[in-house]
Each structure stands twice: as structure tokens, then as C-alpha cells.
Amino acid sequence: MEPYERLLASATAEMEDFVSTLGADRVLDVYIGKESRPYRIPESTLSSMSDIFVKAIKYEHLGIDPPGTLRFSGDDETAWKYLLWWKMKGKVPVCDRNLYPTEVLSFVRSWILGDKYDIKEFQDDLMVGLLLCLQVSPLHLTTAKVAFDNMMPSSPLRILMAEEIAHQIRQTDDPSDFPSILSWFEGTVGFTAEIIEALDMYESCGKHLLKRERCVSHRMRFMLGERRWSEG
Ligand SMILES: [Zn+2]
Numbered sequence: 433m434e435p436y437e438r439l440l441a442s443a444t445a446e447m448e449d450f451v452s453t454l455g456a457d458r459v460l461d462v463y464i465g466k467e468s469r470p471y472r473i474p475e476s477t478l479s480s481m482s483d484i485f486v487k488a489i490k491y492e493h494l495g496i497d498p499p500g501t502l503r504f505s506g507d508d509e510t511a512w513k514y515l516l517w518w519k520m521k522g523k524v525p526v527c528d529r530n531l532y533p534t535e536v537l538s539f540v541r542s543w544i545l546g547d548k549y550d551i552k553e554f555q556d557d558l559m560v561g562l563l564l565c566l567q568v569s570p571l572h573l574t575t576a577k578v579a580f581d582n583m584m585p586s587s588p589l590r591i592l593m594a595e596e597i598a599h600q601i602r603q604t605d606d607p608s609d610f611p612s613i614l615s616w617f618e619g620t621v622g623f624t625a626e627i628i629e630a631l632d633m634y635e636s637c638g639k640h641l642l643k644r645e646r647c648v649s650h651r652m653r654f655m656l657g658e659r660r661w662s663e664g
Pocket of ligand 1: 650
């Protein structure tokens with residue numbers, strides 16, 4: 433066979449596979465969090481996102497639900513909306529500027545969901561959105577708390593949150609505010625080390641952090657995959 437014929441044959445085989453998958457595809461009823469109405473999601477869409485979903489589908493018959501039903505009752509409803517939007521539209525939603533604080537919280541919750549199911553591209557797209565929002569909108573401590581309560585120490589999300597808190601500490605003229613900022617995170621394992629490291633970052637990398645515009649190599653520390661950082 434000529435090389436191009438071989439290429440064509442393998443492309444045709446792949447196409448056949450693809451089409452037969454479509455033919456065999458089921459639509460699953462997926463219940464998220466406390467929502468009573470399921471999302472109807474094609475099996476292939478779900479399995480293409482995470483191996484954990486593949487396993488959940490494999491063992492779906494172990495539940496008491498009718499076939500084709502999956503429940504992720506512990507998951508955040510908004511984060512799932514972001515995940516499905518991202519899967520269908522190929523990007524994360526970006527809202528109006530004055531909604532950034534709410535969006536930051538949604539991005540954080542979604543990043544945590546991405547971590548749970550190991551969907552790195554989703555997490556990286558969210559991270560780009562997070563960095564964008566945080567450039568113009570200050571981080572709320574309640575949002576940072578969600579990250580610290582749900583992620584392990586040294587997770588990129590926590591490092592980012594620690595830097596933003598360090599930013600707030602550095603920007604505060606009144607040092608008596610520090611204890612009230614830090615008291616939010618009392619008892620959070622690893623927080624002290626992370627905040628010290630973030631404050632240190634100000635000494636070495638401070639200039640652009642003060643402007644909240646992180647340099648490229650800096651931003652890359654928050655990315656999990658192979659995503660290339662494009663400026664702008
Ligand atoms: Zn930097």
C-alpha cells in the first residue's frame with residue numbers, strides 16, 4: 433500500500449469507529465448536588481472528560497437507580513454548569529466586569545471540581561480566567577477560604593490564593609488589619625507556610641505582583657498541562 437493509502441485506510445477505520453460509537457451512544461441522566469432534575473448527557477461526552485466518569489459508568493449498575501442514571505450528589509451545581517459549558521463550547525464563560533467577584537468564586541469551585549476528576553485542560557482554562565479577573569477585582573477572603581478548605585497544601589490554586597492574600601496584606605496601610613485577615617485561615621493546615629512563601633515572592637518578584645500583572649513564567653506555575661501561555 434502507498435503511504436497515502438495507508439493513511440486513508442487508518443482514517444477510514446477511525447471514522448468507522450467514531451460513527452459506531454455514535455450509534456451505540458446512550459444518553460445518561462446525571463444528577464448533580466441537590467438538583468432534582470437531571471442533566472441528559474451523552475455517555476461519550478462524559479467518558480471523554482475523565483477516567484473517573486468511565487469508571488462511574490462501568491459501575492452504574494451497582495446503584496439502586498434505573499440503568500443510565502448517575503449521581504454526583506457531593507458536587508457543586510455551579511461548577512458542573514461551568515464544566516458542561518466548557519465541554520460544549522470549548523472555553524470557560526467570562527462574565528461582565530462587575531460580576532467578577534462572583535465569577536472568581538465560580539472559577540475556584542470549578543477548578544476544585546476539575547481537580548476531583550483530573551480534568552487538567554479545564555483547570556488551566558479556568559486558571560487563565562481567574563488570573564484575568566483577579567487583575568481587576570480583589571479576592572474575597574470567603575472565596576480564598578473555599579480554596580483552602582478543599583485543596584491540599586501547595587496546590588496551584590492555594591498558591592495563587594496565598595499570593596492574593598499577601599497582596600492584600602502588602603497593600604494594607606494599617607498593620608492592625610493583618611490579624612483579622614489571617615484569622616480567617618486559623619487552623620488551615622499549611623496556610624502559614626504558604627503565606628510566608630507568598631510574602632517572600634513579593635521581595636523577589638514584587639513589582640508586577642503589586643500591579644497584579646504576573647509575568648509569564650510566574651503565571652505558568654499555576655498551569656497543570658501543556659498549555660502555552662499567549663500574551664494578551
Ligand atoms: Zn513573577
